Amino acid sequence: MSEDIRALTVRLADEPSSLAFLELAEALRRRGQLDAACKVARGGVGRYPGLADAHDLLARILSDQGDLAGAFDAWSAALQLDPMRAAALKGVGFLYFRAGDAVAALDHLQRAAQADPDDPSIPTALERVRAEVRRDHVPRPNGTPPPPPEPARPPATPFDGIEGGGQGFLLVDGNGLRLSGSLRASGEDAGDRVAAQLAGVSREAARATRILGLGPWHSIAVESADGHLFLAAPTADTVLLTARDHSLPLARVGLLAERASRAAKAWLEAMG
Amino acid sequence: MNERDLLDRVTRVPGVRGALLVAAADGLVVAEQLMDGVDGRAAAALAGSMMGRLMRTAQQAGHRRPSFVHLRADAGSMLAAPGPDDLLLVAVTSPDANVGLARLEMIDAAGRLG
Numbered sequence: 001m002s003e004d005i006r007a008l009t010v011r012l013a014d015e016p017s018s019l020a021f022l023e024l025a026e027a028l029r030r031r032g033q034l035d036a037a038c039k040v041a042r043g044g045v046g047r048y049p050g051l052a053d054a055h056d057l058l059a060r061i062l063s064d065q066g067d068l069a070g071a072f073d074a075w076s077a078a079l080q081l082d083p084m085r086a087a088a089l090k091g092v093g094f095l096y097f098r099a100g101d102a103v104a105a106l107d108h109l110q111r112a113a114q115a116d117p118d119d120p121s122i123p124t125a126l127e128r129v130r131a132e133v134r135r136d137h138v139p140r141p142n143g144t145p146p147p148p149p150e151p152a153r154p155p156a157t158p159f160d161g162i163e164g165g166g167q168g169f170l171l172v173d174g175n176g177l178r179l180s181g182s183l184r185a186s187g188e189d190a191g192d193r194v195a196a197q198l199a200g201v202s203r204e205a206a207r208a209t210r211i212l213g214l215g216p217w218h219s220i221a222v223e224s225a226d227g228h229l230f231l232a233a234p235t236a237d238t239v240l241l242t243a244r245d246h247s248l249p250l251a252r253v254g255l256l257a258e259r260a261s262r263a264a265k266a267w268l269e270a271m272g
Numbered sequence: 273m274n275e276r277d278l279l280d281r282v283t284r285v286p287g288v289r290g291a292l293l294v295a296a297a298d299g300l301v302v303a304e305q306l307m308d309g310v311d312g313r314a315a316a317a318l319a320g321s322m323m324g325r326l327m328r329t330a331q332q333a334g335h336r337r338p339s340f341v342h343l344r345a346d347a348g349s350m351l352a353a354p355g356p357d358d359l360l361l362v363a364v365t366s367p368d369a370n371v372g373l374a375r376l377e378m379i380d381a382a383g384r385l386g
Contacts, residue, residue, distance in 0.1 A: 050373030081372040083344075185334025197329040204325065205343060208318040208350065212364055213309065215346030222326050226335040229326075243333055 002031070012040075019044075020158075022053055029061050037061045052082040068095055080251035085117035091126070092255070102132040104259055126157055131145055157181065158267030162260050170241040171234070171264050172198045180267070183243055198241065202233050219257070222249060230257040234264040278381040279305040282361070285377055287369025289348070293385070296320045297362040310364050319352050319362040327354075340379055344373065353378040355385030 008024035021044035026182040028037035043090045048054050049238045059074035072095050078088040093108030113122045157180050169181040171189055176199025183191045205217040222229040227245040230253050235238050243256035275293055282291040283305050290306030292315060299320030304312040323341060330338050343350040351363045352373055361382045363374055 050370050050376060052372075055324040077372075081370065082368075147295075181335060184330065188346060190332055190334060194329060197325065197332055201325060201329075204322060207342065208322055211311070211314050211318060212348075212350060214348045214350065214364075216316040217345040219342075219344050220322075220326070221340075221342040221344070222330060222335075222338045223340040223383060224330055224335040224338045229330060229335065241333075 004026075005031070017047060019048075019051075021047075022057060025057055025061065029057075029064060029229055031150040038065065050081060052078045052088070054090050055081065056085065056091075059088065063091065064096075068098065071095065071179050071182060073252065074253055076249060076251035078270060080254060084111065084115040085120070086112045086119060086151075090119075090122065090125070097129055097132070101259075102129050103262075105129045107258075107262070119151070158264040159260055162263060163245070163256060168243045169260050170194060170198075170243075172239045172241065174202065175199055179238065180264070181241075181242070194241065198231075198239050201231065202236070202239050205233075219254065223250060223255065228253045231253055232257050233263040234261045235263055235268055238264070238268065240264050273381075273384050275303040276305070278361070278384060279303060281337065281377050281381055282374065283365050284341055287366045287371075288374055289364045289366055290315075290365040291361065291378075292316060294320055294360040296323055296354065296358050297328045302359065306364075307379060308330055315350070315362055315364055316324055319350060322350075323352055323360055324352065342375070351378060353382035355382035357385070359385050361385065 005027050007022065008020055008027060012018065012020040012024055015197060021040050025037045025040040025044065028040060034203060037090055038061045041054065041061050044054045045058050054236060055074045059071045059078065061075055063264060072092065075088040075091040078085055081091065089108045089112035093105045093112060096108060097105035109122060109126045113126060113135035116122065158171065159181060166255040167182060167184065170183045171179040171181050172195040175180050176196045178195040180193050181191065182189055183194055209215060209217045220231040228250050230242040232240050240257065240261050244253045274318050279291045282288055290310040292304035292306065292312050293302040294316040295302055296366045299317035301312050301316045306312050326338055326341055337354060339353065348367050349369065349371060350367045351365065353361045354363055363378060365371065365374060
């Protein structure tokens with residue numbers, strides 16, 4: 001055991017509630033002692049669930065261990081606490097890229113670049129992801145013109161291809177009418193009833209945040225014993241409700257809602 | 273624990289600009305501890321109205337009463353945790369606030385109301 005790890009271990013034993021776990025877990029990670037690092041980091045997250053640093057550290061350790069789902073959850077928790085945390089945005093962007101979602105990866109890396117313009121690794125990653133996004137649009141090498149594109153038709157629902165796309169998304173217009181999606185409650189379709197309650201919610205949220213000097217609103221997260229509801233505004237006149245049970249952590253519901261909101265915006269634009 | 277102690281716990285969280293207890297049904301302030309620049313009466317009325325709508329929405333979606341609400345905006349957040357007797361604990365935060373810690377304190381404090 002190296003001196004620094006020994007000293008940090010003693011310090012943490014003397015003061016279990018101190019933040020020494022951050023340094024100790026990082027030192028263990030750097031030495032490749034990932035299981036020990038993970039144990040220390042999990043203990044820290046347990047003691048400090050509101051500390052974004054702790055979730056970020058745990059995410060990096062889990063990523064090193066190859067537990068990408070766990071890393072995603074931990075980075076999502078860090079972003080819920082600190083939405084512009086560059087390291088977590090980079091991490092989530094990397095995971096989206098690995099999962100084949102280059103558009104979501106690009107979005108997260110662009111936000112990471114805004115959050116930390118001095119990090120030289122972000123422009124490199126951005127270039128790589130942009131190349132992936134452009135790949136399908138490269139001209140054909142033999143000089144023959146590409147076939148004419150088929151007329152663009154918007155898909156039947158904006159949520160195809162999004163996790164759980166068939167259920168738990170509800171896109172509502174400013175008058176409380178359902179535009180797309182479905183929501184079930186007690187075995188019945190509750191979409192129209194819920195949509196009616198959401199009429200004007202975007203205006204009300206905008207009014208509240210304006211009067212309180214908080215600027216434009218982004219989202220409303222609602223927790224209950226039965227699960228999470230997450231509201232976002234894909235456009236000024238629409239609201240998207242994402243509903244999930246507790247099996248998905250709230251921070252991940254937020255990320256899912258972000259993707260669904262981008263898809264809904266594109267779908268609305270395609271509808272004209 | 274009295275109302276002042278409960279509000280103290282919430283306003284001690286870094287980035288919380290103020291906290292108040294609201295009678296949810298009529299949106300009136302019961303107790304408040306706010307920094308300058310936060311309009312308590314407006315926050316109470318807006319939070320009461322928003323919470324009423326979100327409770328109806330949750331009910332129609334088959335969910336029980338919300339335990340916590342986070343309205344996130346460019347320059348900060350409004351947080352709300354319903355307590356017993358129609359009371360609502362509300363906080364206004366800056367964008368760099370520790371929302372995770374504020375959430376835990378508010379849910380716990382709201383449970384001690386009444």
